[in-house]
Amino acid sequence: MLQCDVLIVGAGPAGCAAAITAQRLGLKVVVIDKAVFPRDKCCGDGLTTLALRELEHLGLRPATDSWTTVQDVFLRSPSGREVHLKLPDHRGQYAAVVKRIELDDELVRLALNTGVEIHQGLAFSQIEITSQGAQISLQDGKTITTKHVVAADGMWSPVRKALGCTPTGYRGDWHAFRQYVKADGPKSRDLWVWFEKDLLPGYVWSFPLAEGRVNLGFGLPRKDGLNGKQLAAIWQGLLERPSVRQVLGQVEPEGSHSAWPIPARLPEAQLTQGPVLFVGDAATATDPLTGEGIGQALESGRLAAQAIAAESPSKPAAVTYEKAARAAFELDHRLSKSLSHVLARPALAELAIKAVNFNAWSRRNFVRWMFEDYPRASLVNPKRWRKGLFDTSGAWSIQN
Numbered sequence: 001m002l003q004c005d006v007l008i009v010g011a012g013p014a015g016c017a018a019a020i021t022a023q024r025l026g027l028k029v030v031v032i033d034k035a036v037f038p039r040d041k042c043c044g045d046g047l048t049t050l051a052l053r054e055l056e057h058l059g060l061r062p063a064t065d066s067w068t069t070v071q072d073v074f075l076r077s078p079s080g081r082e083v084h085l086k087l088p089d090h091r092g093q094y095a096a097v098v099k100r101i102e103l104d105d106e107l108v109r110l111a112l113n114t115g116v117e118i119h120q121g122l123a124f125s126q127i128e129i130t131s132q133g134a135q136i137s138l139q140d141g142k143t144i145t146t147k148h149v150v151a152a153d154g155m156w157s158p159v160r161k162a163l164g165c166t167p168t169g170y171r172g173d174w175h176a177f178r179q180y181v182k183a184d185g186p187k188s189r190d191l192w193v194w195f196e197k198d199l200l201p202g203y204v205w206s207f208p209l210a211e212g213r214v215n216l217g218f219g220l221p222r223k224d225g226l227n228g229k230q231l232a233a234i235w236q237g238l239l240e241r242p243s244v245r246q247v248l249g250q251v252e253p254e255g256s257h258s259a260w261p262i263p264a265r266l267p268e269a270q271l272t273q274g275p276v277l278f279v280g281d282a283a284t285a286t287d288p289l290t291g292e293g294i295g296q297a298l299e300s301g302r303l304a305a306q307a308i309a310a311e312s313p314s315k316p317a318a319v320t321y322e323k324a325a326r327a328a329f330e331l332d333h334r335l336s337k338s339l340s341h342v343l344a345r346p347a348l349a350e351l352a353i354k355a356v357n358f359n360a361w362s363r364r365n366f367v368r369w370m371f372e373d374y375p376r377a378s379l380v381n382p383k384r385w386r387k388g389l390f391d392t393s394g395a396w397s398i399q400n
Helices: 013-024 049-058 100-114 158-162 228-236 242-248 294-309 317-343 346-356 360-370
Strands: 002-009 029-033 072-076 082-086 117-120 124-130 133-138 143-151 174-183 191-194 203-208 213-221 251-262 276-278
Touching (some): 002 013, 002 133, 013 029, 013 049, 013 100, 013 143, 013 294, 029 143, 049 294, 082 360, 100 117, 124 158, 143 158, 158 276, 174 228, 191 242, 213 242, 228 251, 276 294, 294 317, 317 346, 346 360
Parallel strands (some): 002 029, 002 143, 029 117, 072 191, 143 276
Antiparallel strands (some): 072 082, 133 143, 174 251, 191 203, 203 213
16 A cells, blocks of 8 residues: 555646645655556647746756747737737747647656656546545555645546535536647747637637647637537638638648637635645636636646645645635636626627737737736736736746
């Protein structure tokens, strides 16, 4: 029987962030994942400034083949207005795109190099809460006893299901489709977001990757009456939209498309149960406006590990983590959800994009807001204002 201080279920970004942080803080860490890495994860592959800073903090360096730094961002309004936004081209990276199959594999290797014990191809089966923490049964028949569990096991979280705390009928808050395509249009080397009238408050994206490839997809909130057949029809017509064709040029799809649900309801989510802390998609931490989840996964994993390491009789890890996670995400989530309701109406979406393009200051600071250079709720929360808020360096601004 294995024993550890922290058992982490899931070796994606949230799980690896928790594992690396906990290991460095002196805890005995074991990670299990039913997959064997490298494994693909259906995702838009975009990395915000928040995600990049968290990756830098973990010690990861951009080295994967598909890694593409983003500086130029284009928004297209429902009426066809195009707005060019430019991220800073100095003092580090503020946005990037990298295939998840590569990013997640790099994080697993980083965790292994840090000394984390990772069991791949080993699935969680059952959990029993004990007076000392938890006992985990694995699908190979073995068990692990641990003081704490970090559930980084995704949208469908088997740990949450085993504990009986999955909301009845919950299937995510957004739908998303994506496919890798090779595109020859010169504009395809930039990052594009199209706000199409029929998809609002959702959007279409094209995120550039190396060797002329892009991650092309769309996401939209889950709506009553929108079935799989209708979603498939939207996907089938995506490349026929003139605005998309104009940017991408001739395209050559690679492989098949993928679809997945996006969980984005952290303010209402249960983040802990006994010794179990939920992180990443298991905590439904994805941003409800943009669908971004990698930065939130990395940060929530780190916060969980730090809470466990700092635990004392007067400071339970669950209480510390819940407080830290809600402080980090909840205001931003509520603001994003409110803005999502605004963008649901074409006239208001048009007005919002016009406001973004008002002057150089609005363009510069909106794009940094969009890519989580600073907490989104800073716009409406004076408590978050501080000197230099709009003038921070990106990730890897100092290279050794």
